[in-house]
Amino acid sequence: xxxxxxxxxxxxxxxxxxxxxxxxxxxxxxxxxxxxxxxxxxxxxxxxxxxxxxxxxxxxxxxxxxxxxxxxxxxxxxxxxxxxxxxxxxxxxxxxxxxxxxxxxxxxxxxxxxxxxxxxxxxxxxxxxxxxxxxxxxxxxxxxxxxxxxxxxxxxxxxxxxxxxxxxxxxxxxxxxxxxxxxxxxxxxxxxxxxxxxxxxxxxxxxxxxxxxxxxxxxxxxxxxxxxxxxxxxxxxxxxxxxxxxxxxxxxxxxxxxxxxxxxxxxxxxxxxxxxxxxxxxxxxxxxxxxxxxxxxxxxxxxxxxxxxxxxxxxxxxxxxxxxxxxxxxxxxxxxx
Amino acid sequence: xxxxxxxxxxxxxxxxxxxxxxxxxxxxxxxxxxxxxxxxxxxxxxxxxxxxxxxxxxxxxxxxxxxxxxxxxxxxxxxxxxxxxxxxxxxxxxxxxxxxxxxxxxxxxxxxxxxxxxxxxxxxxxxxxxxxxxxxxxxxxxxxxxxxxxxxxxxxxxxxxxxxxxxxxxxxxxxxxxxxxxxxxxxxxxxxxxxxxxxxxxxxxxxxxxxxxxxxxxxxxxxxxxxxxxxxxxxxxxxxxxxxxxxxxxxxxxxxxxxxxxxxxxxxxxxxxxxxxxxxxxxxxxxxxxxxxxxxxxxxxxxxxxxxxxxxxxxxxxxxxxxxxxxxxxxxxxxxxxxxxxxxxxxxxxxxxxxxxxxxxxxxxxxxxxxxxxxxxxxxxxxxxxxxxxxxxxxxxxxxxxxxxxxxxxxxxxxxxxxxxxxxxxxxxxxxxxxxxxxxxxxxxxxxxxxxxxxxxxxxxxxxxxxxxxxxxxxxxxxxxxxxxxxxxxxxxxxxxxx
Numbered sequence: 001x002x003x004x005x006x007x008x009x010x011x012x013x014x015x016x017x018x019x020x021x022x023x024x025x026x027x028x029x030x031x032x033x034x035x036x037x038x039x040x041x042x043x044x045x046x047x048x049x050x051x052x053x054x055x056x057x058x059x060x061x062x063x064x065x066x067x068x069x070x071x072x073x074x075x076x077x078x079x080x081x082x083x084x085x086x087x088x089x090x091x092x093x094x095x096x097x098x099x100x101x102x103x104x105x106x107x108x109x110x111x112x113x114x115x116x117x118x119x120x121x122x123x124x125x126x127x128x129x130x131x132x133x134x135x136x137x138x139x140x141x142x143x144x145x146x147x148x149x150x151x152x153x154x155x156x157x158x159x160x161x162x163x164x165x166x167x168x169x170x171x172x173x174x175x176x177x178x179x180x181x182x183x184x185x186x187x188x189x190x191x192x193x194x195x196x197x198x199x200x201x202x203x204x205x206x207x208x209x210x211x212x213x214x215x216x217x218x219x220x221x222x223x224x225x226x227x228x229x230x231x232x233x234x235x236x237x238x239x240x241x242x243x244x245x246x247x248x249x250x251x252x253x254x255x256x257x258x259x260x261x262x263x264x265x266x267x268x269x270x271x272x273x274x275x276x277x278x279x280x281x282x283x284x285x286x287x288x289x290x291x292x293x294x295x296x297x298x299x300x301x302x303x304x305x306x307x308x309x310x311x312x313x314x315x316x317x318x319x320x321x322x323x324x325x326x327x328x329x330x331x332x333x334x335x336x337x
Numbered sequence: 338x339x340x341x342x343x344x345x346x347x348x349x350x351x352x353x354x355x356x357x358x359x360x361x362x363x364x365x366x367x368x369x370x371x372x373x374x375x376x377x378x379x380x381x382x383x384x385x386x387x388x389x390x391x392x393x394x395x396x397x398x399x400x401x402x403x404x405x406x407x408x409x410x411x412x413x414x415x416x417x418x419x420x421x422x423x424x425x426x427x428x429x430x431x432x433x434x435x436x437x438x439x440x441x442x443x444x445x446x447x448x449x450x451x452x453x454x455x456x457x458x459x460x461x462x463x464x465x466x467x468x469x470x471x472x473x474x475x476x477x478x479x480x481x482x483x484x485x486x487x488x489x490x491x492x493x494x495x496x497x498x499x500x501x502x503x504x505x506x507x508x509x510x511x512x513x514x515x516x517x518x519x520x521x522x523x524x525x526x527x528x529x530x531x532x533x534x535x536x537x538x539x540x541x542x543x544x545x546x547x548x549x550x551x552x553x554x555x556x557x558x559x560x561x562x563x564x565x566x567x568x569x570x571x572x573x574x575x576x577x578x579x580x581x582x583x584x585x586x587x588x589x590x591x592x593x594x595x596x597x598x599x600x601x602x603x604x605x606x607x608x609x610x611x612x613x614x615x616x617x618x619x620x621x622x623x624x625x626x627x628x629x630x631x632x633x634x635x636x637x638x639x640x641x642x643x644x645x646x647x648x649x650x651x652x653x654x655x656x657x658x659x660x661x662x663x664x665x666x667x668x669x670x671x672x673x674x675x676x677x678x679x680x681x682x683x684x685x686x687x688x689x690x691x692x693x694x695x696x697x698x699x700x701x702x703x704x705x706x707x708x709x710x711x712x713x714x715x716x717x718x719x720x721x722x723x724x725x726x727x728x729x730x731x732x733x734x735x736x737x738x739x740x741x742x743x744x745x746x747x748x749x750x751x752x753x754x755x756x757x758x759x760x761x762x763x764x765x766x767x768x769x770x771x772x773x774x775x776x777x778x779x780x781x782x783x784x785x786x787x788x789x790x791x792x793x794x795x796x797x798x799x800x801x802x803x804x805x806x807x808x809x810x811x812x813x814x815x816x817x818x819x820x821x822x823x824x825x826x827x828x829x830x831x832x833x834x835x836x
Contacts, residue, residue, distance in 0.1 A: 217687075
């Protein structure tokens with residue numbers, strides 16, 4: 001017995017560290033730092049100027065909010081391609097309702113926007129859960145459907161939002177070191193903090209991870225898997241509705257292309273942040289924040305470097321592919337649900 | 338007997354992450370012998386043999402077959418080199434015909450100008466099946482048409498028709514009935530008579546002793562010894578595997594202890610279309626109720642039905658207080674536990690940590706308000722893992738790194754932690770080595786003494802006869818016989834009710 005105990009797996013310290021929770025927690029942060037430094041060098045220091053940082057942060061709010069919902073879906077091992085079209089439709093709803101001649105037009109429009117997103121998410125979730133269709137199939141179909149609705153609503157002309165709602169864009173609470181803390185930032189932070197608590201410290205996060213790691217076994221352990229999946233899609237839709245509000249106050253008028261490519265931005269962002277595309281236990285909350293920031297650092301960096309959108313897409317595609325290949329958990333690999 | 342070395346393994350090594358699965362194993366196998374390969378779960382015997390036949394890449398060291406170093410990258414190449422394997426789990430592909438399965442990767446002789454000659458392939462496959470005496474299996478049929486055991490027979494044909502120099506039989510016999518086993522033994526004997534070699538992996542030591550010439554023992558990934566089967570007893574082998582003396586008192590030794598009259602769970606006319614029909618029984622307080630039968634008899638579904646996990650079940654499962662069990666969360670909330678025969682898919686989440694696997698059913702009890710505290714979860718997981726003596730590095734280790742026996746301990750620890758009163762244990766010792774088996778039997782006895790009730794579903798009759806207070810035999814989805822605990826009960830009586 002002595003002999004077996006001694007012979008038992010003595011991993012080297014480096015190996016143990018690479019497998020440790022602490023290291024895995026650091027990976028997204030390290031990647032973000034590397035990306036920032038690399039982009040700053042490649043752009044000749046034009047990246048980390050206060051103006052550019054403000055611009056970047058301004059871009060990141062709406063996608064970050066929507067990404068938080070997608071994060072839960074991807075943790076389940078599913079995928080959602082509807083964010084862009086959902087954002088488009090919800091933006092239309094918010095813009096149209098904001099012009100109602102009523103004192104409660106603004107809160108009503110925000111509420112209806114979120115509700116509209118929740119309904120779209122619930123439709124996705126319903127087809128995914130009840131008919132047991134793979135989520136990427138369902139959401140590709142609904143993506144076309146809602147993109148169509150968005151295009152229909154904006155055929156005549158762009159939909160302008162009421163002044164009463166667009167003024168919220170400039171709403172600021174206070175300033176820290178030249179940075180104003182506005183409504184958009186507060187909303188985004190509230191969403192992130194709430195989601196973080198749900199993910200890390202409640203049963204919801206545990207259940208979502210369990211389904212992502214092994215749905216059947218999770219069901220046999222008492223997780224109400226169908227309910228968890230349905231709720232994740234509905235909540236992701238609602239969050240996209242909230243993101244639509246942030247989008248409306250920023251852009252002021254909604255065109256057919258509202259939210260275009262949002263789903264791919266989120267997908268690339270989350271994967272850059274280290275989220276394994278199979279979901280499950282190795283997902284970390286920092287994947288959202290670091291990932292979305294990385295995406296926009298990359299995006300802005302490429303623009304500053306003078307790339308047109310076509311070569312930008314090519315570069316992003318290559319980077320995305322490399323990251324998926326690197327982060328995927330091959331042991332857990334199966335078709336994305 | 339002249340010693341003609343056929344296979345030489347030198348310094349074979351394999352790591353999975355930080356787990357050292359096979360640690361510098363060197364051994365030789367002679368031509369014309371049946372070599373047993375035994376060891377506890379996680380001793381590395383499957384990993385070793387799967388490297389030999391190209392399923393895993395070789396981590397280090399060399400295999401030399403007939404003087405030539407072996408470099409195979411997959412099973413087809415291994416077959417061409419003269420090594421084939423019959424695996425533990427299903428090795429046939431559904432959606433293909435029997436013939437297509439047999440010649441998978443070896444279709445070439447039947448292909449002319451890129452077109453497969455299906456009739457010729459079927460004819461050849463049928464000829465082989467007839468030759469093996471499995472003529473009732475038709476080569477042109479879809480494999481899905483046949484049950485698990487027949488598919489295993491097809492696999493046996495697939496692995497042996499090309500007369501491999503080395504045939505590896507990895508835990509195949511647990512999937513076979515007595516007849517199927519006899520067929521397999523015959524094939525092994527024929528292989529030896531031809532001067533070729535069989536490597537036979539099994540947990541059933543009696544079987545190993547009866548059908549092998551020599552036995553090699555692995556322990557914790559290391560090579561221990563090779564011994565002549567004729568000189569060995571089961572206890573000798575156990576000692577080599579475990580590295581210490583193991584008591585032979587395995588099962589319960591009490592007979593005729595009365596069981597309480599108090600009924601804790603009642604199943605009434607439980608039916609699951611296509612699987613079980615009109616199953617009714619009562620489970621008493623402190624009772625170990627055994628279910629026996631062939632693996633396809635439907636008895637495994639009974640466990641799922643009791644746990645509320647069956648899809649379109651009719652009939653009722655009722656607890657003493659009148660609660661009806663219709664879904665899993667209700668079952669768990671009312672103190673019912675379930676361990677599945679399909680451990681890796683239905684019992685543990687293999688891609689999760691030991692901690693999260695252990696806390697999952699108890700998560701609501703562990704929450705403070707609605708918040709989960711990691712330290713608390715860790716303490717809970719650790720405490721229960723220690724109770725079960727799970728071999729692990731930390732509760733943060735992934736279950737996929739553990740051996741079968743340790744996975745089962747994680748499953749049991751979860752329900753011990755949940756303090757369940759009714760435990761449905763489906764094949765609790767399936768593919769598990771003696772040491773863990775013994776621990777599981779002891780645990781069952783302890784639970785019984787605490788007044789908890791156990792439903793034990795098993796394909797192993799000795800285990801049922803040794804542990805159960807009452808045995809229900811299931812045949813074709815219905816209960817066909819009931820036997821009380823009795824030292825004079827024999828296997829033949831039970832088998833007669835099973836088939």
